[in-house]
Amino acid sequence: RFDPTPADKFTFGLWTVGSVGRDPFGEPTRPPLDPAYSVRKLAELGVWGVNFHDNDLVPIDATAAERDRIVRAFRAALEETGLVVPMATTNLFTDPVFKDGAFTSADARVRAYALQKTMRAMDLGAELGARTYVFWGGREGSEVDAGMKTVDSLARFREALNFLAEYSEDQGYGYRFALEPKPNEPRGDLYLPNVGAMLGFIATLEHPERFGVNPEFAHETMAGLSFPHAVAQAIDAGKLFHIDLNDQKMNRFDQDLRFGAENPKAAFFTVKLLEDSGYDGPRHFDAHALRTEDEEGVWAFARGCMRTYLILREKARQFDQDSEIQACLQAYHVRDEALEAQMRRYSPEGARALKERAFDRAGLGARGLGLEQLDQLLIDLLLGVR
Numbered sequence: 001r002f003d004p005t006p007a008d009k010f011t012f013g014l015w016t017v018g019s020v021g022r023d024p025f026g027e028p029t030r031p032p033l034d035p036a037y038s039v040r041k042l043a044e045l046g047v048w049g050v051n052f053h054d055n056d057l058v059p060i061d062a063t064a065a066e067r068d069r070i071v072r073a074f075r076a077a078l079e080e081t082g083l084v085v086p087m088a089t090t091n092l093f094t095d096p097v098f099k100d101g102a103f104t105s106a107d108a109r110v111r112a113y114a115l116q117k118t119m120r121a122m123d124l125g126a127e128l129g130a131r132t133y134v135f136w137g138g139r140e141g142s143e144v145d146a147g148m149k150t151v152d153s154l155a156r157f158r159e160a161l162n163f164l165a166e167y168s169e170d171q172g173y174g175y176r177f178a179l180e181p182k183p184n185e186p187r188g189d190l191y192l193p194n195v196g197a198m199l200g201f202i203a204t205l206e207h208p209e210r211f212g213v214n215p216e217f218a219h220e221t222m223a224g225l226s227f228p229h230a231v232a233q234a235i236d237a238g239k240l241f242h243i244d245l246n247d248q249k250m251n252r253f254d255q256d257l258r259f260g261a262e263n264p265k266a267a268f269f270t271v272k273l274l275e276d277s278g279y280d281g282p283r284h285f286d287a288h289a290l291r292t293e294d295e296e297g298v299w300a301f302a303r304g305c306m307r308t309y310l311i312l313r314e315k316a317r318q319f320d321q322d323s324e325i326q327a328c329l330q331a332y333h334v335r336d337e338a339l340e341a342q343m344r345r346y347s348p349e350g351a352r353a354l355k356e357r358a359f360d361r362a363g364l365g366a367r368g369l370g371l372e373q374l375d376q377l378l379i380d381l382l383l384g385v386r
C-alpha cells in the first residue's frame with residue numbers, strides 16, 4: 001500500500017537525488033551519484049521517469065567522445081530499467097559565464113552562447129526521448145538595476161524563446177516548453193517572478209500555444225503566494241505543461257523540502273487539483289534530501305515524496321466519498337439554474353431582468369457558510385481520525 005508504480009508517473013531530476021548537500025555556507029556532505037546508478041535506484045523505487053539538465057549528465061567541458069560514452073551508459077540504464085526521460089532542460093546558471101543572466105545578459109556574446117548551449121541541450125533531450133523542455137531562468141534577474149536593462153531583458157528573453165521554438169520545429173522535436181517562475185534566489189530579483197507574470201508573458205510570444213508553465217511549490221511559497229491557486233490558474237489557462245512538487249516554509253531561502261513535509265494541507269489541495277483536472281503529465285519532484293543525510297537518507301527522501309503523494313491521492317478520493325463532507329459542500333455551493341442561465345451569457349432581456357430583480361441583501365450577508373465545520377472535517381480526514 002502506497003508503493004508507487006510507473007503508472008503513477010512519478011519523476012525525479014538527476015539533480016534532485018544527486019544533490020550533494022552543498023549550500024552557500026557549507027561544502028558537500030555527500031559524494032556525487034553516477035547518473036546511470038541513480039536511474040537503477042529510482043527504477044527500484046517504482047519511479048516512472050528521470051529528467052536532467054545537460055550538465056547533470058554531460059559535464060560542461062566534456063569532449064565529443066566523452067559525451068558519447070556517457071550518453072551510451074545512461075541510455076543502457078534506461079533501456080535496462082524501462083525508465084523514460086519525459087523532460088529535459090539546460091543549466092544556464094552554474095557556470096560563471098551566466099553570472100549576469102543567460103538570455104537576458106547585457107552581453108550579446110553571452111546571449112548567443114546561451115542559445116548555442118540550449119540548442120545542444122535540446123538535441124540531447126530529444127535524443128533520449130524528452131517531449132517537454134523546461135526553462136528556469138535561474139540567473140535572469142538582477143541585484144541592482146543601475147544597468148538599465150529591465151525592459152530590454154523581457155524583449156531579449158522573448159527573442160530567445162521565439163528562436164528556440166523555431167529551432168524545435170525545424171529539427172522536428174515538437175517540444176512543449178514549460179517556463180518556470182521563481183521570485184528570487186540566486187538573484188536578488190528574478191524577472192517574471194510568479195505563475196501569473198509568466199502567463200502574461202507567454203501571451204506575447206510568437207507561438208504561445210507551444211508554451212506553458214512549470215509551477216513549483218517552493219517558488220510560489222517563497223513569494224508568499226498560494227501554490228494551489230497558482231496551479232489552478234495554470235489549469236484554467238490550459239497551461240499546466242509540467243509541475244515541480246516539493247515543500248517550503250514561507251519567507252525563507254529556497255528549501256526544496258520533501259513533498260508534503262511542511263504544509264500537508266496545501267499539498268493535499270495540490271494533489272486534488274492535479275487528480276481532478278485530468279492533468280496527465282509527470283508528477284515531478286524537484287526537491288532534495290536534507291544536508292544532514294547520507295545516501296540512505298536520499299532514498300528515504302525519494303520514497304517519502306511518492307508515499308505522501310499517494311496517501312494524499314487516497315485522501316482526495318475519501319474526501320469525494322465522505323457524505324458529511326459532501327453535504328457541507330452542497331450547502332456551500334448554492335445553485336440557482338434560472339439565475340445562472342441569465343449570467344452565463346449576456347442578453348439584453350437577461351440584463352434587464354437582473355437589474356429589476358429584488359435581492360435579499362441582508363439575508364445573503366447574514367447567512368453562515370459552514371466553512372469552519374467543513375475545514376475541520378478535512379483536518380480530521382488528513383489527521384487520520386475519519
Ligand code: GLT
Nearest residue numbers: 015089134136180216244286
Ligand atoms: C534548480 C532549480 C529548480 C529548477 C531546475 C530546473 S534547476 O534546481 O532550483 O527549481 O526546476 O532548471
Ligand code: MN
Nearest residue numbers: 180216244286
Ligand atoms: Mn523547480
Ligand code: MN
Nearest residue numbers: 218219254256
Ligand atoms: Mn525550489
Ligand code: MN
Nearest residue numbers: 218254256286
Ligand atoms: Mn529549485
